[in-house]
Each structure stands twice: as C-alpha cells, then as structure tokens.
Amino acid sequence: MQPVNVAVFGCTGMVGQQFVRMLENHPFFRISGLFSSSASAGKIYGEHAEWVMETEMPPGVKKMPIREFDMNFIRKNDIRLVFSALPASIARRLEGEIRRDGIAVFSNASAFRMDGDVPILIPEVNESHLLMVEKQKLMYGGFVVTNSNCSTSGLVMALRPITGFGIRSVSVSTYQAISGGGLNGVRAMEIQGNILPFIKGEEEKMVAEAGKILGKFHPGGLKTWDVAVNASCCRVPVRNGHLESVTVELEDDADPGDLINAWTSFRGGLQSYHLPTAPMRPIIFRTEENRPQPLVDGFAGDPHRARGMAVTLGRLRKRKRWIQFFLLVNNTIRGAAGTCILNAELACKKNLIPEI
Numbered sequence: 001m002q003p004v005n006v007a008v009f010g011c012t013g014m015v016g017q018q019f020v021r022m023l024e025n026h027p028f029f030r031i032s033g034l035f036s037s038s039a040s041a042g043k044i045y046g047e048h049a050e051w052v053m054e055t056e057m058p059p060g061v062k063k064m065p066i067r068e069f070d071m072n073f074i075r076k077n078d079i080r081l082v083f084s085a086l087p088a089s090i091a092r093r094l095e096g097e098i099r100r101d102g103i104a105v106f107s108n109a110s111a112f113r114m115d116g117d118v119p120i121l122i123p124e125v126n127e128s129h130l131l132m133v134e135k136q137k138l139m140y141g142g143f144v145v146t147n148s149n150c151s152t153s154g155l156v157m158a159l160r161p162i163t164g165f166g167i168r169s170v171s172v173s174t175y176q177a178i179s180g181g182g183l184n185g186v187r188a189m190e191i192q193g194n195i196l197p198f199i200k201g202e203e204e205k206m207v208a209e210a211g212k213i214l215g216k217f218h219p220g221g222l223k224t225w226d227v228a229v230n231a232s233c234c235r236v237p238v239r240n241g242h243l244e245s246v247t248v249e250l251e252d253d254a255d256p257g258d259l260i261n262a263w264t265s266f267r268g269g270l271q272s273y274h275l276p277t278a279p280m281r282p283i284i285f286r287t288e289e290n291r292p293q294p295l296v297d298g299f300a301g302d303p304h305r306a307r308g309m310a311v312t313l314g315r316l317r318k319r320k321r322w323i324q325f326f327l328l329v330n331n332t333i334r335g336a337a338g339t340c341i342l343n344a345e346l347a348c349k350k351n352l353i354p355e356i
C-alpha cells in the first residue's frame, strides 16, 4: 500500500506532538504538512516546537515548516487525511471546511462529537459506528471521525466487555494528569502539591459520550446506551495518565472470576485488519494490590507501536451486585492521538478515505 499523505493540525501542542511521534515511520501514513496557529506559522518545527514527548523528535519533521491553515497547500500536496489536535473553539470551522473539500478528518476536538452523523469511534468498542461516515460523504465529500474525551475512552473500554452482565448504573471518579489540559493548560502554581476538583465540561462529556459510544447504531440512526453514568473529575499533579475509580451496579450478582475473564479475553474484534496501532490485548488486568499506577502502567500495550493503547484495570472488589475497580488510561495515546490514528488505519483498511 502506497502511504497516504497526511497533515497534523495543532502540531505544536500536547496531542499534536503525540501525533508527530506516533506517525514516525508509519506504514500507512506520511506526514506532508504541519499546521498550527499564526503564532507558530513560518517557523521550523525542530526549532519552534517545545517538545515534551518521552522520545526524541523524529528527524523527518525537524526541518519541516509550520503552516497556517492553507487549503491550496493541502490540495497541491495530495493530502487526503488530516489529524486534528485543534482547540474545540476553532475545530468546528476548520474541520468543517476541510471536510467540505473531500478530505477525511480524524479529530480529537469535541466540536463535532455529538453530531448525529459523526461517530465517536473507539474501534474495539463500537466499530460499526464508522458507517456513519457514509452519510457525511454523500453530503460533504469528506467526513469527520472523532475520538472521545480522554477519560471517557478508558471508561468505555472497561465497560464494553461487561455490558453482557447487565449494567444498571455507573459512577466514576477521575484523577486526571496535567497533560490532559494541554501544553499550557494548567499553571504550576495551581497544581503543584494540590488537587483541583473541577475540570470544565469534563463530567458532562463523560456522561454524554459514554451514552453515544456504547449505543447501538443501525441504518435508521443511533440508539443511545440508556444507563445512568455519574462522573466526578479531578486534576492531580501527575504528568501523564488518567486514573479512574469506577463503581458499577450490575443487574445480578456476578462471579469476580467471570468478570476478570471477560476483560482479559476481550480482543475488540480488530485482529483480521492487522492494524499497526491496535494492541494485541486492549485490556490488561493487574492482580497486584497497588496497580494500576500512572508511572508504571502508562505505556501498557504491545506490539511496540501500540504502547499506551491498552487500558489497565485492577483492584476489583465486589459486594453483592456492586463491583468496584480502578483503571488507568494513557490520555494522550489511547485517550487522544493513538485512537485517532487507529481510527484512520481502520478507515484505510475499509477503503473509506476519499480519493481527491
């Protein structure tokens, strides 16, 4: 397969950098354009980007110029797919414009997430929702596929394998890393030695997005997952990785061994596509009493390209119909750039990327 030319929007930011890192030597995609705001435009990526990833900046992007939104450049360079890490406030306009030009947009922004014809895709959980793009293609030529808010991605991955046990209600409390707020999102003076019990819009997103992702899609539309989800979200002084404490009320009593088996045997059904960023085991269950931890479990997942794509669970406790557990999700990989890339890989395999 000839690599598809792609662009990264918001390339200097936290998620944008994760895109740039994960797209190095990608077998399907080749970065042909780097875009950011007017403050960065005209500068050279290797000189301007404040690189905060754990690995070195890929040599192939160091000398690339950063550009402001430029549809002519996109057309001229045969860019057929855009990875977006834009702030939601501008994503609606820019991503909408790109979609109208017949291009596939894979976005981390919340701008389009709740639109009826736009999937919030986590392919191990709701692969069938990708079909929503057909309607968009008819209307616009291109399409937008979003992935969920970072904390929602961990929650729905943990819930999907156990929905068969019958879920009555879900309560989740989060301990979210500062990288989730973006490169300049949380001030050191606020978070050092502190916990912030409020993240604007986060609790509402977790509730609404979980309902959409776990809903059933059929050609007539989407039937939302109708289970009460309650969320309380905190920012904690951790660099990467969102920890979540989850309580699930089941319909009936369930055996803990059966629940653990449902999680550890969960594969998400993507094996036949051989997607480079798909983890072999999307859920890892730890039996140690002090796991999962952000520092230790943040890069769970194999093969190498899927590091950070597995969600780690642990500390299962059960009292009658109530179960409690912790989960850890890498917010910039599984919760952002990694799932976005996985979604694009799946769309490529299904021949959904529009030809220009």
Ligand SMILES: NC(=O)c1ccc[n+]([C@@H]2O[C@H](COP(=O)([O-])OP(=O)(O)OC[C@H]3O[C@@H](n4cnc5c(N)ncnc54)[C@H](OP(=O)(O)O)[C@@H]3O)[C@@H](O)[C@H]2O)c1
Pocket: 009, 010, 011, 012, 013, 014, 015, 016, 035, 036, 037, 038, 039, 040, 041, 084, 085, 086, 087, 088, 090, 108, 109, 110, 148, 149, 150, 179, 180, 181, 182, 183, 184, 185, 331, 332, 335, 336
């Ligand atoms: N961080 C996470 O864990 C996470 C997880 C899931 C989803 N998300 C979502 O992903 C998106 C990016 O988040 P982030 O954490 O990477 O934020 P960030 O670190 O603040 O980065 C924002 C990026 O957008 C660019 N940008 C800002 N204003 C722009 C404009 N007017 N035109 C073009 N580009 C502009 C910035 O470029 P300059 O450097 O030039 O200003 C920067 O590259 C957000 O919608 C966020 O909600 C983030």
